[in-house]
Amino acid sequence: MKVTRAVSPLLPLCQRLLPGRIAGLSLALLKATALEIAILAGHLLLYPTGITPERRPAPNPPGTPTDLTDSTDTGTRTGTDTRKGTGTGIDGTPDTTRLPTPTRPPVVLLHGFIDNRSVFVMLRRSLAQHGRQQIESLNYSPLTCDIRTAAELLGRHIEEICERTGRHEVDIVGHSLGGLIARYYVQCLGGDVRVRTLVTLGTPHSGTRVVPLMNAHPIVRQMRPGSGVLDELCQPAPHCRTRFVSFWSDLDQLMDPLETACIEHPDLLVQNVRVSGIGHLALPVHPAVAAGIRQALDAEETEARPAAARPAAHADGLTVA
Template sequence: MRVLPHRPARPRRRLAAAAASLTAAVALFLGAGAAPAQAGGLPLPVAYSPTNGVIPALADPASSPPGANDWSCRPSSAHPYPVVLVHGTFGDMRDNWDSMAPLLYDNGYCVFALNYGGPSGNVIQGIDDIPTGAAQLSAFVDQVLAATGAAKVDIVGHSQGGMMPRYYIGFLGGAAKVHTLVGLAPSSHGTTLDGLVTLAQNTGTQGLVNSLVSAACTACVQQESGSGFVSRLDSLPDTVAGVNYTVIETEYDAVVTPYQSSFLSGSGVHDIDLQQQCALDFTGHVGIAFDPNALGDVLNALDPAHPVWVPCVWYSPGL
């Protein structure tokens, strides 16, 4: 009988298994000791994957992410500010917040999320005029405050959703209603779209390109570096007194470029470069909203008085 030599597991499989084990450990740690906002509620599973919520979002674009939009929720003394989640361009609340919403719920927050900037019932949101989207956010915040009795809200936003609330704060009276703003890869000062905007400018084709793009996505053109919208937003200080700001960004962001344009300056700002914090983190623009390293930073930004351990685990959404 021929004895076959033992073949060790392939490195990629070993890496995948190790990553899965680490992510599971992180999930347990980030939720350790947490109590859901609703008395008697059971903890929700948290899958740190950008694909987990896609099928539910396609099936029902108006559906809420797990743990969000329970209008009977009342904030606890430990977490007195309900959290409003604001999705990014082309996203919607269901797919963008499939990880963040249940994690916040498991940590005792009242969590709310909205769709904005797109046709009702459409899975593609965040594409219409940004100031109009900010007005939708304003109305939603008022609804959350009225339902919960809270004095202010905390906002966590991804991409456009991390930038647009600054328009709400600066131009629509949001400064009196927002306690903390956390941006995950926000387009704070616009983007060159990995150099495509600069190329169009240098070749004299920007007007033509923008006219074509804006027909399908007004918000895309408004987020270009140097646009009229970005110039108006930049006319304001980056920060407003009384609001706490945290920006979490990845050096591998190929959508908001240069990635440093996400960061804010001013008092009360905490800018976090994920790779300076954890060299094992390879997340990009989309994956940052599902990254256990980044989501640990979000928990600490919302409750700095009771910090959790922020993990440093290998994370690549492609796996």
């Protein structure tokens, strides 16, 4: 990655001063930090573009088959025309010969603390280029002070999306706090009926102890170990149908301890994916992580989930730097 070359003059000095293993970790940390700074600078420029809610596509007109979706709010098509025949819109006659379209559910992107939908510019472009026709980014207020309230709002948004698109389920990708809000909706508010797959990126599932001075904010206190919200997420969930995929980074500066970004719950179908070489801000931006997210969303269930509890699965690591 080009942004990491800025630290190259420091590499020989670090290698001389530090033992091999520590030096390797320090070099990786330097590279990740340089990348985080570059991403932060770019995100600050894009931040104003994501303050306002995105424009929603018009709902399907009455009589439109619910399994046919040939447009997206991103304005990107997959390149395959799902309409066949000559009477398609020009003369106003109904199209009676349509090819089936992919049955992939809409993807809902949910940002983190004091952020907005602009953080997903690169990810949604990647998803659209690889065939996702319906992608929506939701903003919740930076003044939000309760994860439970935000989860209820998310539930109303998802009901509206399902009604508008004619789909029964959605996939969610949540970064940081966004993943925790989505998980609360799925586990505690019956959202597993609507959410097929939930992908979380750097989400403090077990609570993070970083930056104690931030405890003045109520929602930060809810992200601390032992909070009431996290205790609720530890309760049994034997009938939860949603599949969880959690990406966590071994250089995430906002997760303390690092493993807090893993989901450990005996009743949930979970895959934890370790990412090496990048920090917290890079998780929704890096192309290698985007490829992992696409793979997670496109994964097909090859066998029915057994009635008994299934432990979390730890996937192979993903090295991106």
